[in-house]
Amino acid sequence: MTDQRRCNTVNLLLDTQAGVSYDSGMHKVPAGKRAQILNMLCEGSSMRSISRVVDVSINTVNRYLILAGEACAAFHDATVKDVHAKRVQCDEIWSFCAMKEKTAKAKGADRPEGAGDVWTWTGIDADTKLIIGWFVGDRDAGCASEFMNDVAGRIHGRVQLTTDGHRAYLDAVDYAFGGAVDYAMLVKLYGDAPEPAGRYSPAKCIGTRREAISGDPDPDHISTSYIERSNLTLRMANRRFTRLTNAFSKKLANHCHMIALYTVWYNFVKMHKTLKMTPALAANVSDTLWSIDDLVALVDKHDAAKPRQKPGRKPKAKANQR
Numbered sequence: 001m002t003d004q005r006r007c008n009t010v011n012l013l014l015d016t017q018a019g020v021s022y023d024s025g026m027h028k029v030p031a032g033k034r035a036q037i038l039n040m041l042c043e044g045s046s047m048r049s050i051s052r053v054v055d056v057s058i059n060t061v062n063r064y065l066i067l068a069g070e071a072c073a074a075f076h077d078a079t080v081k082d083v084h085a086k087r088v089q090c091d092e093i094w095s096f097c098a099m100k101e102k103t104a105k106a107k108g109a110d111r112p113e114g115a116g117d118v119w120t121w122t123g124i125d126a127d128t129k130l131i132i133g134w135f136v137g138d139r140d141a142g143c144a145s146e147f148m149n150d151v152a153g154r155i156h157g158r159v160q161l162t163t164d165g166h167r168a169y170l171d172a173v174d175y176a177f178g179g180a181v182d183y184a185m186l187v188k189l190y191g192d193a194p195e196p197a198g199r200y201s202p203a204k205c206i207g208t209r210r211e212a213i214s215g216d217p218d219p220d221h222i223s224t225s226y227i228e229r230s231n232l233t234l235r236m237a238n239r240r241f242t243r244l245t246n247a248f249s250k251k252l253a254n255h256c257h258m259i260a261l262y263t264v265w266y267n268f269v270k271m272h273k274t275l276k277m278t279p280a281l282a283a284n285v286s287d288t289l290w291s292i293d294d295l296v297a298l299v300d301k302h303d304a305a306k307p308r309q310k311p312g313r314k315p316k317a318k319a320n321q322r
Contacts, residue, residue: 069257
């Protein structure tokens with residue numbers, strides 16, 4: 001996968017620094033509608049359904065998603081750090097952008113940029129359910145390394161880490177943590193598929209095998225149950241992850257913006273039913289219970305700090321310097 005098909009908070013932060021805002025005060029969408037747009041984006045609604053319900057154009061929804069994604073990426077990068085976690089679980093969730101990988105490969109040289117299978121890597125604190133880090137890219141060793149470096153850089157102290165049996169994690173974890181981790185893999189064992197291969201149904205899982213890789217992981221806590229449940233919430237809350245629809249991401253950048261928005265919403269706004277609080281409160285990352293209005297205020301603050309550009313006018317291209 002090329003760099004154009006990788007994305008995390010760092011990539012979005014770089015895009016943010018180069019961006020400008022095209023909103024003017026008199027044309028700005030009311031705060032109530034902005035809150036409704038963000039709420040619906042994080043509750044599984046498609047962008048066109050949001051435009052119909054909120055009574056704004058699809059372009060307005062798209063622009064606000066980009067703005068919110070930039071703001072949330074910057075906020076997550078600055079806020080979720082020095083996390084005092086004891087047990088961390090990591091996994092990857094599949095989706096695609098523009099078209100599935102088989103179709104994208106058939107395009108050959110005409111393959112659109114960013115098209116094909118897209119994997120979202122996520123890591124959570126098993127106790128507080130806080131999403132510590134995320135990364136969008138392929139399912140290869142390079143992406144595994146970048147993802148684990150990001151997660152390791154946000155954790156304070158030694159942790160017990162559990163992943164699935166994906167072999168790309170082996171070198172990535174060793175390089176990111178330098179051996180200062182109690183790492184184990186939970187390898188799933190699959191039987192024969194009960195019916196001919198088709199669509200996306202996996203073979204039946206007939207058992208698991210725990211493998212201690214480094215350090216001294218507690219066998220009772222070698223599990224990926226929490227991260228798999230977290231990824232289910234991610235899929236349910238994001239319409240672009242819904243299978244067998246045309247709601248999939250058309251642009252990789254927008255896919256990343258949605259993940260950034262969802263992460264902050266999940267960590268700071270969404271109440272966890274078991275914890276009776278948000279993950280950010282449980283992890284002491286925040287001392288305040290957020291509402292959707294606080295998320296709107298975060299986006300507004302980010303927007304106000306951007307250079308202003310009159311609507312309909314593009315900045316002039318700079319002359320080539322020799």
